[in-house]
Amino acid sequence: MxxxxxxxxxxxxxxxxxxxxxxxxxxxxxxxxxxxxxxxxxxxxxxxxxxxxxxxxxxxxxxxxxxxxxxxxxxxxxDEAAADWTICLDHSASMGSGDKWALAVQCAAALAYLLIHLDHRVAILLFSGQVDQRVPLGRGSNHYARVLQTLRKTTPLTSGGGSDLRACISHIKRRSPVFVISDFLVEDGMRPGLDRLRLLGDRIHALQVRADNDFPDGGDEMTLMDVESGETLAVTPTETDRKHFKLTLDAFSASLENYCQRRHIQFSHATPDIPWKAVLTHHFHTRGRAS
Structure with a gap:
């Protein structure tokens, strides 16, 4: 399904x-x-x-x-005063692990529905190292059907592609609010892209979708592959490795959240075990942290 x-x-x-x-x-x-x-x-x-x-x-x-x-x-x-929103959805290879894509695409579709029904225009940008697919700004039920059609046929890349939010900049109108959905799992946490979005001069939202089970349980030897670069490494992960990975991921998310708070970017994170409605409702309640 x-x-x-x-x-x-x-x-x-x-x-x-x-x-x-x-x-x-x-x-x-x-x-x-x-x-x-x-x-x-x-x-x-x-x-x-x-x-x-x-x-x-x-x-x-x-x-x-x-x-x-x-x-x-x-x-x-x-009403001509309604805003033009852009939803930037990361579909790079790392988004295909741990059921992250399922939650990300649900949140993107639900957010598009919400914004359209609040009388805004909405555009969708599906990006990796570049903008791979685009649904231009539109409004109304026919436009929402087009958004759903695009999201249904889109899957994360299987390997390579990278994740560069800056690729979206040229497709976003100045002073337009933006909602970014990604795992942000690149070395710079997409900070350069978020900074460029802030220069557009309007409200930025960031939802980090992370999967704690991205790293397997300790035990047998296995080959790890960086799905963004394609590089491989043979390892035998231990329980200590798994715990260290979890701590590292928590620290990465905390650092990204602090960065967003200091720059008035509305930030929240979620895992695939949380229903999409609860994820977005929680994000709405984080508004005070970004003001």
Whole structure:
């Protein structure tokens, strides 16, 4: 089963309402930007329809669309003040280990849904050492379907490719908020790329997806391969090695988190055993650490 099959409309809608209710959409907006969900007949530009959910204003129901579909439909409008978001998703070879990709692609799809339903435009950049695939900025249900189609057919590289966030810079509009999803497992922790994004002048989010089981249990001799460079090394890992790896990974994550906090980059990390909805909800609650 593809990881995206774990997403469902009910949980996606709940996540959208959680973000909108807890933060009044300010978390997901650039300074001075705010989508204006107009009542029927007063919008700037018609966007699309969506299903009515408890808590919606009855005055926003499009009764003609409701009669055609036999389900209550809400009319939505796009406001020119809405932000243009870019989701940078790392699909380099290291993202293919320890079920990291499954969580990463789920979070990318859920985030795209949330932003689109809060009336933003969203672009997707799938990168390794370069931008390998791109979904340009768009909005509405048809655009979300295109995002899902791209994510469904994308898998991490099998080897090589590297991970360089700087490759995304030329594809991102100035003063556009960015959400980066990666394991950040390169020597520099993608700090040069994050610094370049900050120069664009807007809010940056970073979600580190890490797998503590990337390193095997101690025991038999094995060959380790750096999936980014292709280099190999024959070793016999011990339990001490495994513990040392875990400590090193924890220290790496703590250093990256501290770096992001000092530069007002909203940072959180997660492991594949945590459901995607809990991962994003937790990330939203980290907002105070980056302000």
């Amino acid at each position: 593809h990881p995206l099959e774990a997403l469902n409309e009910q949980e996606l809608g709940q996540l959208t309402r959680i973000a909108d209710h807890l933060f009044n959409t300010r978390l997901l907006l650039a300074p001075g930007h705010r989508p204006n969900r107009m009542r029927a007949g007063f919008g700037v530009e018609f966007l699309d329809h969506r299903e009515f959910v408890p808590g919606d204003d009855l005055r926003d129901i499009d009764w003609r669309a409701t009669a055609r579909s036999r389900h209550p439909k809400i009319r939505r409008y796009w």
